[in-house]
Amino acid sequence: xxxQAARNRGRTASEKTQRIVVTALVVVxxxxxxxxxxxxxxxxxxxxxxPQLGIPVFLSRxxxxxxxxxxxxxxxxxxxxxxxxxxxxxxDPPTDA
Amino acid sequence: xxxxxxxxxxxxxxxxxxxxxxxxxxxxxxxAFGYLLGSWWVLREGPKRGVKEEHASSMLFWALIGTIVGAxxxxxxxxxxxxxxxxxxxxxxxxGISLIGGIVGAVAFAYPxxxxxxxxxxxxxxSAAIGLPFGIFVGRIGDLVIGDHLGKPTSVPWAFAxxxxxxxxxxxxxxxxxxxxxxxxxxxxLEITPQVARLIYPTGVVxxxxxxxxxxxxxxxxxxxxxxxxxxxxxxxxxxxxxxxxTFAIWYGMGxxxxxxxxxxxxxxxxxxxxxxxxxxxxxxxFVLVRWAIQSRRRPPxxxxxxxxxxxxxxxxxxxxxxxxxxxxRGGVP
Numbered sequence: 001x002x003x004q005a006a007r008n009r010g011r012t013a014s015e016k017t018q019r020i021v022v023t024a025l026v027v028v029x030x031x032x033x034x035x036x037x038x039x040x041x042x043x044x045x046x047x048x049x050x051p052q053l054g055i056p057v058f059l060s061r062x063x064x065x066x067x068x069x070x071x072x073x074x075x076x077x078x079x080x081x082x083x084x085x086x087x088x089x090x091x092d093p094p095t096d097a
Numbered sequence: 098x099x100x101x102x103x104x105x106x107x108x109x110x111x112x113x114x115x116x117x118x119x120x121x122x123x124x125x126x127x128x129a130f131g132y133l134l135g136s137w138w139v140l141r142e143g144p145k146r147g148v149k150e151e152h153a154s155s156m157l158f159w160a161l162i163g164t165i166v167g168a169x170x171x172x173x174x175x176x177x178x179x180x181x182x183x184x185x186x187x188x189x190x191x192x193g194i195s196l197i198g199g200i201v202g203a204v205a206f207a208y209p210x211x212x213x214x215x216x217x218x219x220x221x222x223x224s225a226a227i228g229l230p231f232g233i234f235v236g237r238i239g240d241l242v243i244g245d246h247l248g249k250p251t252s253v254p255w256a257f258a259x260x261x262x263x264x265x266x267x268x269x270x271x272x273x274x275x276x277x278x279x280x281x282x283x284x285x286x287l288e289i290t291p292q293v294a295r296l297i298y299p300t301g302v303v304x305x306x307x308x309x310x311x312x313x314x315x316x317x318x319x320x321x322x323x324x325x326x327x328x329x330x331x332x333x334x335x336x337x338x339x340x341x342x343x344t345f346a347i348w349y350g351m352g353x354x355x356x357x358x359x360x361x362x363x364x365x366x367x368x369x370x371x372x373x374x375x376x377x378x379x380x381x382x383x384f385v386l387v388r389w390a391i392q393s394r395r396r397p398p399x400x401x402x403x404x405x406x407x408x409x410x411x412x413x414x415x416x417x418x419x420x421x422x423x424x425x426x427r428g429g430v431p
Contacts, residue, residue, distance in 0.1 A: 023329070026234075033241065036107045037107055042110045042262075049238060052134065052235045053134065056137045
C-alpha cells in the first residue's frame with residue numbers, strides 16, 4: 001500500500017514537471033514572436049519551431065514507458081500497456097518452473 | 098516613438114530561394130511541421146483512448162491526403178473568380194488553402210479507416226483534440242513569416258506595420274504593397290506602407306490605421322492558449338467521450354468567428370466561409386455539451402461509472418474508455 005502511494009506521488013511529481021516545462025516552452029514560443037518584432041527580423045520566427053519541437057521531444061523522454069515483457073520462462077502473460085487495464089495482481093508470486 | 102515601440106513589425110519573407118528556379122515557402126514548411134507535430138500528439142493520445150498506434154498511423158496517412166485535398170477544395174470553392182482554368186485550381190503550390198477545409202478533408206478521408214477498424218468517431222476525434230490546436234500553433238508561424246492574413250487597418254498598439262519584403266498575395270512597388278479583392282462587382286483595395294495602412298471599400302469609404310490586424314497572430318495565440326487549456330485542464334481527468342473535441346470546436350470556432358471579422362476576405366451574408374463553418378461546428382458542439390450536462394444532472398451515474406470515478410488515480414491524465422477491440426464488432430458510445 002505504501003509502495004503504491006509512493007509510486008503515485010512520484011508519478012504526480014513527474015506530471016507536474018511535464019506541465020511546467022510544456023507551459024514554459026509555449027511561453028517561450030510566444031515570446032519569440034515579440035522578439036522578432038523588437039529586432040525587426042523574421043529570423044526569430046524560425047526559432048519558434050525549436051521550443052515547439054521541444055515539447056514532443058521532452059514528453060517522449062519523460063513519459064512513463066509501457067512495461068516491456070521480461071524474457072523469462074516464468075510467465076507467458078503479456079505485458080501491460082497503456083491501452084489495456086492493468087491485470088490484477090497474482091495472489092502468489094510467479095515461480096520458476 | 099511610442100508607436101515604433103508598441104506596434105509589431107518585421108520584414109516578411111515570401112520564399113526562400115535556392116538558385117533561380119527552386120524556392121520553398123515558409124508557409125508550406127510551417128504547415129508540414131504543424132501536421133507532423135500534431136500527428137505526434139495523436140499517436141500519444143490515441144493509445145490512451147484505445148486506438149492502436151498502427152491504426153492511428155494509418156488514419157493519419159489518409160488524413161494527410163484529405164488535408165491537402167480539403168484545404169485546396171474549400172479555398173477554390175470560396176474564391177472561384179480568382180481561377181481562370183481547372184489547371185489553375187490544381188496549382189496548390191501557388192498558394193490558396195483553407196485551414197478549416199483541411200480539417201474537414203482530414204476527417205472525411207480518415208473516417209472510412211476508423212470505421213474499418215471499428216473505432217467510434219468521437220473516440221478517434223478525442224485523440225486528435227490536443228494535436229489539432231498544437232498543429233495550428235506550430236503551423237501559424239509560417240503565416241507570420243510570410244505576412245499572410247493581414248486584416249483591416251487599425252491603430253491599436255499591437256497593429257502590424259509593414260517593414261519591407263514581398264507580402265504574399267500583394268503587388269509591391271518600393272515600399273507600397275496593394276491587394277485587390279473582388280467580390281462580385283465590388284472591389285476592396287488594401288494598401289500598406291510602413292507608415293500607414295488604407296482599406297478602400299467599394300463605396301469609396303477609406304479606413305486608415307498605423308498598421309493592420311495580424312489575424313494569423315491572433316490565431317496563433319488562440320491555438321496556443323487552447324493547446325495549453327486542453328493539455329493542462331481538459332486532459333487532466335477522465336471525461337466523457339467527445340467532450341475534448343467539442344471543447345476544441347467551441348473554443349477555436351468562436352475564436353475564428355471573432356477574428357475573421359478583422360480579416361479582409363470574401364463574405365457571404367456578412368460572414369466568411371470559415372465563420373459559417375466554424376460557427377456551425379461550435380453551435381452543434383455547444384448544444385451537445387449542454388444537453389449532456391442536463392442529462393447527467395437528471396440521471397444519477399450508473400454504479401459501475403461511479404466506482405470507476407472513485408478508483409481513478411488523481412494523477413490520471415486521460416479518460417480511459419475501454420477500447421472496442423478491433424475486429425470485435427461495433428462499440429456503442431458509452
